[in-house]
Amino acid sequence: MDAWLTGAVVVVAVLALLAVQDLRQRKHAIRRVYPLLGRLRYLVEMVGPELRQYIVTGDLDERPYNRAQRSWVYQAAKGMNNAVGFGTQLDTWAAGSFHFLPSVFATLTEEAPNAGAPHVVGPNRPRPFRVHSRINVAPMSFGALSAAAVRALAMGAAEAGCYINTGEGGLAPYHLEGGGDVIFQVGPGKYGVRTPEGTLDWARLAEIGRMPQIRAIEIKLSQGAKPGKGGILPGAKVTEEIATIRGIPAGKPSVQPNRFSEYHDTASLIDFIEAVQAAVPVPVGMKIVIGDTQFIEELATEFARSGRGPDYISVDGAEGGTGAAPPSLTDHMGLPMRDAVVAVDNAYRRHGVRDRITIIAAGRATNGADVAAAMALGADLVSIAREFLFSIGCIQALRCHTNECPTGVATQSKWRQRGLVPQDKAQRVAAYARAVQDDLMTVTRSVGLKSPADLRRNHLEFVLAVGKRMNAAELYPYPTLEAMATRPANLAEAA
Numbered sequence: 007m008d009a010w011l012t013g014a015v016v017v018v019a020v021l022a023l024l025a026v027q028d029l030r031q032r033k034h035a036i037r038r039v040y041p042l043l044g045r046l047r048y049l050v051e052m053v054g055p056e057l058r059q060y061i062v063t064g065d066l067d068e069r070p071y072n073r074a075q076r077s078w079v080y081q082a083a084k085g086m087n088n089a090v091g092f093g094t095q096l097d098t099w100a101a102g103s104f105h106f107l108p109s110v111f112a113t114l115t116e117e118a119p120n121a122g123a124p125h126v127v128g129p130n131r132p133r134p135f136r137v138h139s140r141i142n143v144a145p146m147s148f149g150a151l152s153a154a155a156v157r158a159l160a161m162g163a164a165e166a167g168c169y170i171n172t173g174e175g176g177l178a179p180y181h182l183e184g185g186g187d188v189i190f191q192v193g194p195g196k197y198g199v200r201t202p203e204g205t206l207d208w209a210r211l212a213e214i215g216r217m218p219q220i221r222a223i224e225i226k227l228s229q230g231a232k233p234g235k236g237g238i239l240p241g242a243k244v245t246e247e248i249a250t251i252r253g254i255p256a257g258k259p260s261v262q263p264n265r266f267s268e269y270h271d272t273a274s275l276i277d278f279i280e281a282v283q284a285a286v287p288v289p290v291g292m293k294i295v296i297g298d299t300q301f302i303e304e305l306a307t308e309f310a311r312s313g314r315g316p317d318y319i320s321v322d323g324a325e326g327g328t329g330a331a332p333p334s335l336t337d338h339m340g341l342p343m344r345d346a347v348v349a350v351d352n353a354y355r356r357h358g359v360r361d362r363i364t365i366i367a368a369g370r371a372t373n374g375a376d377v378a379a380a381m382a383l384g385a386d387l388v389s390i391a392r393e394f395l396f397s398i399g400c401i402q403a404l405r406c407h408t409n410e411c412p413t414g415v416a417t418q419s420k421w422r423q424r425g426l427v428p429q430d431k432a433q434r435v436a437a438y439a440r441a442v443q444d445d446l447m448t449v450t451r452s453v454g455l456k457s458p459a460d461l462r463r464n465h466l467e468f469v470l471a472v473g474k475r476m477n478a479a480e481l482y483p484y485p486t487l488e489a490m491a492t493r494p495a496n497l498a499e500a501a
């Protein structure tokens with residue numbers, strides 16, 4: 007009996023020690039928040055591949071991101087070897103899959119060690135924005151995300167030379183941590199630049215636009231996951247701090263109007279953008295989901311005629327993520343990113359002004375090949391949201407809209423945030439960003455180019471069915487040879 011008792015005491019003591027170790031360590035969010043229990047996750051992860059081979063899901067089954075995609079991010083963020091052994095798991099005949107056309111004369115690494123010169127947004131603005139990284143952190147508000155998550159993203163992005171976008175929840179001190187570049191986003195709720203009556207506080211907007219770290223102002227017209235619906239933040243997430251930053255009451259759900267009251271058609275939208283441009287020295291862009299391509303045509307026509315219009319357009323695909331959205335909009339609204347990028351690229355090419363506008367794309371770009379595909383189709387830069395969340399510990403629990411995110415990423419619960427140590431996770435953000443930057447260069451060199459900015463549609467092919475491939479330049483034709491000539495290394499030159 008004594009032996010049993012001694013044994014039990016030893017087991018309890020060991021478990022208690024392990025629990026204390028879990029609570030004190032700062033590396034693993036899950037263990038820090040769920041001592042002992044959290045270890046099971048790592049155990050199951052360890053034997054997971056074997057178990058899953060017989061039961062549950064395959065590596066390519068889950069959505070929105072399958073395990074193979076998530077693992078790539080996790081490994082990249084931890085600076086681990088993220089090569090694959092034995093060959094691709096993808097069905098290379100599957101309709102919709104894409105492949106680049108590799109050059110026999112791949113560019114030597116020393117000939118193109120990095121992406122080269124920065125991309126300049128709004129070259130004619132008093133303070134043009136020199137963007138150093140082709141991939142950057144997409145808008146995600148403080149409110150949808152925790153303070154710990156925003157801090158980690160801001161510090162990590164700064165370290166990797168990326169900018170961060172505030173999202174539509176106003177400017178928090180956390181966005182400025184790390185001293186990196188920041189885009190300030192304004193949504194229809196005008197959070198952070200809102201008068202008590204709910205109109206735009208122009209003086210505050212001008213003040214923010216003159217801050218040294220603020221590099222651009224972005225007007226958020228719509229978001230891929232919920233076009234035509236304003237941002238939604240459940241009451242549980244509207245803390246005192248968030249309410250103060252946004253200029254709204256605490257504890258009540260924060261629902262933004264589904265459109266700005268400042269404009270109602272293309273002409274009044276352009277007037278509004280022009281007024282914002284007059285108020286701030288930095289470039290002014292807009293974020294949209296593409297539906298009616300006639301609108302883009304009007305925008306490009308006016309830009310070519312008078313030079314009026316946004317300095318950049320950020321195109322969010324229908325596959326884009328969200329903190330909270332109605333399924334009908336998430337599942338059935340707007341063009342996917344690739345079609346949307348082509349629509350905007352072609353409109354500005356058609357009018358011969360493609361070289362004067364920046365196109366940013368967002369929509370499930372996980373690795374260098376995804377980024378390269380978006381750039382080949384017409385984007386200059388690519389925004390990444392959810393993949394950066396994976397880098398700080400997101401496990402795709404799909405609970406962003408509940409305040410119960412188990413990893414402390416998309417919750418305001420102090421207890422859950424405890425597991426996310428910003429300084430530690432910032433390193434992972436930076437490591438993931440660098441891995442994608444490197445991966446993009448690997449694809450670029452393999453295609454025989456020196457800069458990802460030289461990627462064009464003719465470098466890319468899509469599989470339509472078994473045995474049927476189509477070059478992207480044929481699937482998504484450039485408008486005219488003249489229009490294509492606005493940028494170098496285009497199809498005309500390649501032909």
Ligand SMILES: Cc1cc2nc3c(=O)[nH]c(=O)nc-3n(C[C@H](O)[C@H](O)[C@H](O)COP(=O)(O)O)c2cc1C
Binds near residue numbers: 146191293323
């Ligand atoms: C938690 C969360 C919050 C977001 N908040 C905003 C926002 O405030 N403003 C905005 O324009 N987009 C917002 N988005 C959309 C992202 O900026 C991005 O456009 C979209 O998720 C596509 O990128 P991804 O496929 O890499 O996630 C949010 C997305 C997520 C996942």
